[in-house]
Amino acid sequence: MSVETHSHNAHHEDPDVVGSRNRLGVILILVADIAFALSMVFVYFYLRAQNVNDMWLPKATEEHAAIVAVSSSKAWTVTAIAAVGLLTHFYALKGARAHNDVQLKLGSLIALIASITAIYFQYNTFVTAPFTFSDGAYVSCFYLFAVMNFVHLALTVFISFGNWNRARLGLYAANVWHVDIVNVWWVWMVVSSLLGAFCLSFP
Amino acid sequence: MTTTMNHPAAAAGKSRTPIIERLNIVTAFALGAISAFVVWRLALQFLPADSEVRLFTREDKITLLSMIAWFVGFMTGIGALVAPFRWVMGKDLSHDENMFLAGKDMGIKRYFRYTTDHKVVGIQYLIITMVIFGIGGILAMLIRANLGTPEGGLIHPQAYNSIVGTHGIIMIVGTIIMVTGPIGNFIMPIMIGARDMAFPRLNALSFWLIVAAAIPLIWAQFIGGISTGWSAYNPLAGQAPLGMNGYIMFICIFALSTMVAGANITTTVVRMRAKGMTWNRTPIFIYGVVASVALALPAFPVFFLSQVMSGMDRALDTSFYNTAGGGSGWLYENLFWIMGHPEVYVILIPAVAALMEMAPVFTRRPLFSFNVAVMGIAGISGLSILVWAHHMYISGWAPLLNAPFMLTTELISIPTGMLFLVLVGTLWRGRLWMTMPTLSIFALLWNFMIGGITGIYLSDVPADAFLHGSMYVTAHFHYTLMGAGLTGALASLVYWFPKMTGRMFDKKLSWISFWMVQIGFNVTFGGMFIVGLQGQPRRVEAYAALFNRGNLITSIGAAVIMSGMLVLLYGVISSWRHGVVAPMNPWHAKTLEWTVANPIPLENFAVLPVVTSDPYGYGKEKK
Numbered sequence: 001m002s003v004e005t006h007s008h009n010a011h012h013e014d015p016d017v018v019g020s021r022n023r024l025g026v027i028l029i030l031v032a033d034i035a036f037a038l039s040m041v042f043v044y045f046y047l048r049a050q051n052v053n054d055m056w057l058p059k060a061t062e063e064h065a066a067i068v069a070v071s072s073s074k075a076w077t078v079t080a081i082a083a084v085g086l087l088t089h090f091y092a093l094k095g096a097r098a099h100n101d102v103q104l105k106l107g108s109l110i111a112l113i114a115s116i117t118a119i120y121f122q123y124n125t126f127v128t129a130p131f132t133f134s135d136g137a138y139v140s141c142f143y144l145f146a147v148m149n150f151v152h153l154a155l156t157v158f159i160s161f162g163n164w165n166r167a168r169l170g171l172y173a174a175n176v177w178h179v180d181i182v183n184v185w186w187v188w189m190v191v192s193s194l195l196g197a198f199c200l201s202f203p
Numbered sequence: 204m205t206t207t208m209n210h211p212a213a214a215a216g217k218s219r220t221p222i223i224e225r226l227n228i229v230t231a232f233a234l235g236a237i238s239a240f241v242v243w244r245l246a247l248q249f250l251p252a253d254s255e256v257r258l259f260t261r262e263d264k265i266t267l268l269s270m271i272a273w274f275v276g277f278m279t280g281i282g283a284l285v286a287p288f289r290w291v292m293g294k295d296l297s298h299d300e301n302m303f304l305a306g307k308d309m310g311i312k313r314y315f316r317y318t319t320d321h322k323v324v325g326i327q328y329l330i331i332t333m334v335i336f337g338i339g340g341i342l343a344m345l346i347r348a349n350l351g352t353p354e355g356g357l358i359h360p361q362a363y364n365s366i367v368g369t370h371g372i373i374m375i376v377g378t379i380i381m382v383t384g385p386i387g388n389f390i391m392p393i394m395i396g397a398r399d400m401a402f403p404r405l406n407a408l409s410f411w412l413i414v415a416a417a418i419p420l421i422w423a424q425f426i427g428g429i430s431t432g433w434s435a436y437n438p439l440a441g442q443a444p445l446g447m448n449g450y451i452m453f454i455c456i457f458a459l460s461t462m463v464a465g466a467n468i469t470t471t472v473v474r475m476r477a478k479g480m481t482w483n484r485t486p487i488f489i490y491g492v493v494a495s496v497a498l499a500l501p502a503f504p505v506f507f508l509s510q511v512m513s514g515m516d517r518a519l520d521t522s523f524y525n526t527a528g529g530g531s532g533w534l535y536e537n538l539f540w541i542m543g544h545p546e547v548y549v550i551l552i553p554a555v556a557a558l559m560e561m562a563p564v565f566t567r568r569p570l571f572s573f574n575v576a577v578m579g580i581a582g583i584s585g586l587s588i589l590v591w592a593h594h595m596y597i598s599g600w601a602p603l604l605n606a607p608f609m610l611t612t613e614l615i616s617i618p619t620g621m622l623f624l625v626l627v628g629t630l631w632r633g634r635l636w637m638t639m640p641t642l643s644i645f646a647l648l649w650n651f652m653i654g655g656i657t658g659i660y661l662s663d664v665p666a667d668a669f670l671h672g673s674m675y676v677t678a679h680f681h682y683t684l685m686g687a688g689l690t691g692a693l694a695s696l697v698y699w700f701p702k703m704t705g706r707m708f709d710k711k712l713s714w715i716s717f718w719m720v721q722i723g724f725n726v727t728f729g730g731m732f733i734v735g736l737q738g739q740p741r742r743v744e745a746y747a748a749l750f751n752r753g754n755l756i757t758s759i760g761a762a763v764i765m766s767g768m769l770v771l772l773y774g775v776i777s778s779w780r781h782g783v784v785a786p787m788n789p790w791h792a793k794t795l796e797w798t799v800a801n802p803i804p805l806e807n808f809a810v811l812p813v814v815t816s817d818p819y820g821y822g823k824e825k826k
Contacts, residue, residue, distance in 0.1 A: 021401050021474045028466035028500060036504035039538065043512070043523065046534055055522065055529025133519040137529030140521035144512065162291030169293040 019177025026181050030188050037192045040144060044199045047137040057203065058136045067135045069203030070142065074125040076201075078118050078149065079193040085114030085160070086186040092167070093183045096176040104172060104179070108164040111186070115160045118193075119153040126150065138203060145196040156189050223285055223300055228315040231280035231411075235418070238276025243269040263518040266426065266445050270419045270452040277415045282317040286404050305403070307805055317411060319403030322803060325389025325703065327410050329696075332384055333772070335377035342370035344765055347758040355745035363744040365428025365446065372433040372450065373420065376457055378684050379499070379546065380413070381692040382553040387468060387492045390699050393796040394486055396477025396814065398806045401470040405463050412460035416453045423449025432742055434543070437524035437535040441516050448517065451510045458507035465500035469493055477795065479814035486794050486818045487576050491556020494584045498545045498552075502588075506542035509535055533600040540591035548587040550684055552580055554691025555622055555651075558644050561698050562626055564792045565641040566633025569819040576625040582618025586611060596667045605664045612662035619655060623648065639713035643694035646721050650686025654679060657732070675735025678728040686724060693720070693771065700778065701785030705801040709782060712774030719767025727760030794818045 048056055060066035092107025094100075126146045131139045163182045166172060172179055246265040278284060289296060296304070305320045306313030313323050314330075345366050349357045358366065388410075392400055400406045423429055427444020440447050472493050476485060512523040513535070522528025524535050556576075563570045570576065592601070592608040626644060635641055657679040660666045670676060693716075700708040734753035739746050746754065788797035795814070799807055 017474075021470060024474060025402055025405075025466050025470040028469055029462065032462040032465070032500050032504045035501035036508055039505045039508045039541075043508070043534065043538075046537075047523070047529065047531060050529075050531050050534075052526050052529050052531050055527070058529070133515070133521045134528065137522050140512075140515070140523050140528070140530070143519070143521065144515070144523075158287075158291065162293075165291060166293045171293055171295075 015175035015177060019175065019180065022177060023181055023184065026184055030184070033188065033192070037148075037195055040141075040148065041195055041199055043144070044141045045202075047141060048202070052137070055136045057138050067131055067139060069138055070125075070129060070200075072197055072200040072203075074121065075145070075149075075193075075197035078121045078125065078153075079190065079197045081114055081118040081121060082153070082156075082186075082190045082193045085111045085118065085156070086183075086190045088114060089160075089163075089183055089186045092163075093176070093179050096167075096172050096179045099173075101167075101170070101173075104167045105164070108160065108167045108179075112157070112160040112164045115153060115156040119150065119157055122146065122150050122153055142200065145200060149193055149196050152189055152192055156185070159185055221300070223282060223296075223303065226280060226282035226285070226317065227312070228281065228414075231277045231282075231414075234280030235273045235277030235415070238279075239269045239273035242272035260518060260520055262445055263448055263514075266448040267452070267514055267518050270422065270448060273418060274415050274452065274456060277418070278411065281411050281414075283408055283411060285317075304407075305399075305805060317404075317407045319399070319407050320805060321388050321392050321400045321403065321406055322703075324400075324406050324410050325385050325387075328380060328384030328388055329703070331410070331413060332377055332381050333775070335373050336381075336768070337772075339370055339374040339377055340765055340768060342366050342373075343761060346370060347761045349744055350746070350754050351758055353746050353748045353751050353754075358744070360744050361430060362428065364430040364432075364742070365424065367742050368429035368432050368435070368450075369420070369424065370433075372429065372435075372453070375433055375546070375550075375684075376413075378550045378688050378692075379461070381550075381689070382557055382695055383464070383468065383492050383495055384410075385703075386488075386557065386695050386699055387496075387553065389703050390796050391468070391489060391492055392471060392475070393702075393799060393803065393807050394794050395472060395475060395480060395489060396795050396808065396812045397471060397475040398808065398811070400467055401475055402467045405467045409460045409464035409467065412456050412463070416456035416460070419449040419452035419456070421449075423447070423453075434539060435513070436532065436539070437513055437516070438526065438530075438532055440513055440535075441524055448514065451514045451517075454510045455507055455514075458503040458510075461496075461499045461503040465496035465503075468496045469500070477812045477814050483573070484814050484817045486560055487570060487573065487580075488553070488556045488560035488794075490577055490580050491553040491559070494556075494580045495549045495553045498584055498587065499549045502542045502545040502549070505538050509538035509542075533595075533598065536595050536598055536600065537591070540594045541588075543594065544591045545584075545587045547680075547683065548583050550688045552583060554688045554695070555626075555647065556580065557695040557698075558640070558647055558691045559622070559625060559629070560794070561640045561694060562629040562633075562644055563819045563821055564698075564790050565636045565638060565644075566629055567636070567821045568629060568633045569817075569821055571625050571628025571631070573817070573819065575621050579618040579621030579625065582621065583615060586615040586618065590615060590662075593662050593667070596664050597671050609662055609664050613659060616655065616659065619651075623651070638697070639708075639710070639717050640694040640698045642714075642717055643690050646690045646717075647687050650682055650690060650721075650724070654682030654686055657682065670735065672740055673735040674731045674739045674741050677741045678731035678735055681724075681728050681731070686728070690721070693717075696775070698790070699796075700775075701789050702796055702801065702803070704779050704782070705785055706778055706782030707785045707789060709774050709778045712770055712778070716767045716771035716774060719770060720764055721767075723760045723763030723765075723767055725760070727757050727764060730754065730756030730760060793820060 057069060058064065058067045088107050089111035092104050092111060095103025095107055129142065133139065133143060159182055163179065166178065243265060246268050250261055250264055252261060286296060304318065306316070306318040306323050313320070314327060318324070345358065349355050349363055388406065423446035426449070427446035429435070429446055429450045430443050431440045431447065435447070435450055472489055515521040516523055516525055522530040524530045524532055526532065559570060559576055589611040590608060592604055593612045596605050626648060630644065661670055661676060661679060697708045697713050730753045734750040737750060737753065739750040785801055787800055795812055798812065
């Protein structure tokens with residue numbers, strides 16, 4: 001391999017180059033998360049289709065009342081709140097790109113509030129479920145979706161808080177790729193929540 | 204010499220050390236152990252007894268919670284959470300702090316910290332791989348010792364099962380990381396002309412996650428072990444002792460490590476190749492590493508999910524795999540093998556690609572048909588995600604799909620054959636420079652040919668009905684993973700040893716260990732093929748007298764392998780300490796890593812290179 005050399009300063013890479021690299025890295029990590037989420041969808045519909053021993057939603061017995069699927073409206077509510085968060089974060093991103101500091105701070109703050117609201121609703125869905133873990137395959141899947149969406153939302157709260165704090169401190173004045181990447185996360189968060197809500201709409 | 208950062212407190216004469224400087228492997232283990240103990244005590248105190256009859260649920264909850272606490276404590280203690288929290292607080296790491304994390308002028312201490320320099324991470328991976336192989340090898344010898352006589356009995360059956368399971372899973376993990384870990388981290392960035400990986404902190408994270416994962420697996424040995432074999436099929440795993448929780452945690456943490464490493468390595472190659480390094484000028488080893496991690500990236504989350512559900516079944520009494528509650532054992536088998544078969548190629552591809560990288564160097568000829576090599580790697584990668592159910596022919600799951608899966612499995616011989624063609628074509632009429640890596644190319648062709656041909660029988664539904672679950676299967680996959688994979692990894696170690704350590708690997712020791720390992724290997728698994736064809740099932744601790752001779756052959760071969768590996772280990776230690784100082788380019792190779800001086804500077808290149816030709820231009824100047 002023939003080689004020539006040219007001078008380069010490692011510590012002063014173009015922010016756009018760094019941003020592009022970080023964006024690709026996040027997308028690749030999301031590929032893993034997408035594989036995880038799609039596997040959950042597979043699990044849900046596989047067990048639903050198999051209905052082994054008629055225990056997807058167990059019928060009433062002498063010892064046990066019938067297990068009834070919960071309405072998926074709560075899952076859709078969480079998704080809707082997350083979608084509001086995404087829209088407001090997108091509003092913040094546009095503000096960041098336009099160097100509109102107020103828009104960036106306001107958008108990221110509302111996105112943070114949306115993520116906290118969504119996680120509260122998710123928690124509420126979890127604790128008000130009218131069954132226990134051992135009540136059949138549907139219930140197992142319900143809790144799996146609930147727990148995983150909760151973990152996603154917890155990460156979103158963490159990231160959104162950092163994003164808003166950094167906006168507040170004026171750290172995005174020079175470049176906005178952090179905000180851009182947070183937006184990528186928000187998009188995936190909403191899609192993954194939507195996948196869960198979609199599955200639970202077919203009990 | 205130890206570097207300390209120039210922080211304001213130090214400048215003002217105060218002795219307060221920043222937290223980032225105080226965290227290391229000791230704080231990690233301490234915080235992990237304390238966290239696990241505290242959570243264990245709290246769980247014992249406050250977790251209510253199970254209301255319904257189930258054997259392990261409360262104990263499973265306690266064990267899993269303690270292991271999760273260990274994991275969080277360990278990662279906090281090593282410093283993995285410093286940067287994310289600093290990001291959230293808006294206090295990004297300074298240049299000094301980043302230099303500290305890179306291990307600048309820190310000597311040997313940098314190997315025990317959350318060091319971000321890819322070369323340090325590469326050496327850390329090398330050491331942990333050797334430790335894994337050491338432990339796995341000892342467990343293999345215990346297995347062979349127990350199988351020394353037909354009646355077994357040297358080891359308690361339950362302990363024997365756990366040894367088999369633990370040997371299996373740690374060797375799988377060891378072989379997954381054996382090339383992409385040490386060589387992928389140390390050599391790959393230099394080979395593409397980069398100063399470091401794209402995400403140095405994620406690089407450190409991927410390594411320390413493996414260390415964090417090791418403890419639950421060790422823990423498992425004291426609470427019932429892993430008695431299910433490495434595949435941990437459910438519902439068997441749901442009924443296994445508490446040690447199964449260690450397996451679950453181990454896999455979950457290791458899967459995280461694999462995902463992080465996959466994203467990091469792929470981004471590095473896609474975004475950070477030197478100027479002029481077009482895809483046609485990118486060394487074939489890089490293709491192998493990227494194919495491996497790109498396959499692992501979507502595959503391991505599936506494994507992760509399968510273990511999350513396994514843990515939920517055990518600790519929360521859910522019903523993913525429990526048929527009485529509406530679950531399905533087939534579900535586990537599908538999820539496991541959707542990961543499990545690509546994983547075979549996650550192991551194989553980088554090892555074969557490493558040997559393809561060495562073949563032109565030691566034949567002084569260009570790589571025979573670079574494009575065919577790339578197509579072969581791409582073809583294997585693509586097909587490998589479509590073959591998983593050939594492990595499930597006789598499980599009863601979807602018999603109608605057996606034929607399509609047989610077809611896809613047999614189709615994979617075609618791209619595999621392309622890689623053979625490239626290697627044979629490169630060797631053909633080359634002026635061979637006989638080194639241990641050169642011998643390894645021949646060994647790979649021999650071993651992989653046997654592994655591949657015996658695999659065709661297993662991919663065939665009627666033949667598999669007879670061979671499934673026998674020692675034949677065990678011999679087959681050892682021929683591929685060890686005969687091809689490990690052979691490539693050991694050759695990689697010898698080939699890149701001068702660049703990684705600054706010293707040449709002792710030639711005599713490399714040859715002795717090569718012949719001992721290869722002869723021992725073929726004896727071991729040749730014997731195993733014989734007893735497999737005679738009908739000896741795998742994973743048994745006693746067998747009929749009929750199989751005695753084959754098992755004796757296998758045990759003798761295993762002892763020779765172990766001796767050869769010990770010679771290799773001695774070679775690593777003695778060459779590293781007292782070996783001949785290596786010149787910058789001892790093999791006269793043409794890839795970029797050989798253009799940097801030993802020892803390699805922190806940022807690899809004083810000035811970044813610009814590539815102007817392909818890396819295999821051997822012999823062209825004679826035309």
